[in-house]
Amino acid sequence: MKNPPVKRKIKKIERKEFSGIKGLVKPNVLALKAYDAKGAPCRVKLDANESPYPEPLNARFFRSVKTNRYPDPLAEDLRKAFANRMLPAKLRDIGRVLHGNGSDELIYNLICAFGGPVVYPSPTFTMYGKIAQALGEKDIAVPLGTDFEIDDEQVIKTFKKEKAKICFISRPNNPTGNSFSEKKVLNIIENVKGIVVVDEAYQPFSGKRSFLSRLDKYENLAVLMTLSKVGLAALRVGFLIASPELINEVNKTRLPFNVNSFSQAIAVRALEGKGLEEGIKKIVSERDRVFRELRKITGITAYPSDANFILFGAPDGGKEKIYRGTIRDGVLLRNLGSPSDGYLRVTIGTRKENDAFLRAIKKYGPLGGE
Numbered sequence: 001m002k003n004p005p006v007k008r009k010i011k012k013i014e015r016k017e018f019s020g021i022k023g024l025v026k027p028n029v030l031a032l033k034a035y036d037a038k039g040a041p042c043r044v045k046l047d048a049n050e051s052p053y054p055e056p057l058n059a060r061f062f063r064s065v066k067t068n069r070y071p072d073p074l075a076e077d078l079r080k081a082f083a084n085r086m087l088p089a090k091l092r093d094i095g096r097v098l099h100g101n102g103s104d105e106l107i108y109n110l111i112c113a114f115g116g117p118v119v120y121p122s123p124t125f126t127m128y129g130k131i132a133q134a135l136g137e138k139d140i141a142v143p144l145g146t147d148f149e150i151d152d153e154q155v156i157k158t159f160k161k162e163k164a165k166i167c168f169i170s171r172p173n174n175p176t177g178n179s180f181s182e183k184k185v186l187n188i189i190e191n192v193k194g195i196v197v198v199d200e201a202y203q204p205f206s207g208k209r210s211f212l213s214r215l216d217k218y219e220n221l222a223v224l225m226t227l228s229k230v231g232l233a234a235l236r237v238g239f240l241i242a243s244p245e246l247i248n249e250v251n252k253t254r255l256p257f258n259v260n261s262f263s264q265a266i267a268v269r270a271l272e273g274k275g276l277e278e279g280i281k282k283i284v285s286e287r288d289r290v291f292r293e294l295r296k297i298t299g300i301t302a303y304p305s306d307a308n309f310i311l312f313g314a315p316d317g318g319k320e321k322i323y324r325g326t327i328r329d330g331v332l333l334r335n336l337g338s339p340s341d342g343y344l345r346v347t348i349g350t351r352k353e354n355d356a357f358l359r360a361i362k363k364y365g366p367l368g369g370e
């Protein structure tokens with residue numbers, strides 16, 4: 001039986017007490033746009049700086065994981081395997097290592113722990129700014145100088161003026177691909193009263209010295225690393241390496257079971273094996289070949305890269321033509337900035353995938369037809 005009067009009454013109470021979702025959301029979150037990492041479905045996926053070489057898996061391995069138990073909250077085997085494989089002997093102490101659900105999560109934990117303002121050079125990895133905004137912290141972008149070099153003096157000045165707490169430096173930098181001058185980064189570490197995070201997500205492809213070896217000298221330095229670029233992006237495993245004191249504080253902001261059991265087990269096996277290095281070598285050699293080929297194409301400006309991707313420019317609206325054209329040929333690139341910015345980024349894939357990209361770019365590049 002219907003009872004219309006009661007129904008009307010309930011509706012009225014709801015309206016009075018609840019003014020809509022948007023009215024309740026924090027203004028800093030309301031102003032955000034969700035990170036959209038989903039590109040068009042393409043046969044050749046060169047948009048997300050992943051490795052083309054997956055870790056081989058077998059069913060027996062999966063049976064060794066107990067799905068009824070929570071993962072090891074401290075990820076001890078994983079942190080040990082990482083420390084043994086990646087850290088210099090003098091720093092090989094798991095008290096210096098914190099595990100994250102990708103290094104994204106560790107950026108979140110760092111800003112949670114230290115607060116803002118958060119400083120970063122620009123353009124760079126967008127999550128430094130987005131996470132700061134989500135946490136209600138001020139974020140300040142300091143433009144890169146010529147040749148995409150970091151403006152160390154401006155970073156130091158901004159830090160002082162804004163009383164900033166933390167600075168993120170992606171080295172090599174995403175999306176420009178260059179490694180900022182070691183001297184300039186050291187200048188920042190030595191002259192700011194705050195934490196400097198050197199994000200080495202792409203360091204394995206660079207041949208440049210890691211900042212890990214400086215950790216015992218600078219207590220305000222922290223290094224971020226990830227397994228996502230070397231064939232294990234699906235696992236979501238990243239690491240923060242710093243002094244035990246810093247790790248202790250950041251660890252307080254970590255959710256208890258942040259890295260799942262499958263990811264821990266697969267990552268340990270990969271860190272103990274030799275497969276990662278082989279993939280890295282192939283990617284570096286392909287990167288250099290793709291760079292040489294891009295440089296031969298009239299109208300395309302390719303920038304030297306220490307990472308597993310290459311940034312390139314196409315003038316006068318050429319960028320949209322290339323981006324749409326290569327998708328039609330089954331090759332997905334990353335389209336950066338506004339249509340007028342003119343930059344695209346290509347991730348290095350297998351030789352076959354890179355050839356598909358080079359064929360497409362020659363066809364749709366500024367001097368090619370559409």
Ligand code: PMP
Pocket residue numbers: 048049101102103104105125170174199201225226227228233236237238
């Ligand atoms: N740092 C940089 C510079 C990146 O480019 C990325 C991913 N694109 C990350 C961190 C995050 O990596 P993940 O969360 O997969 O470890």
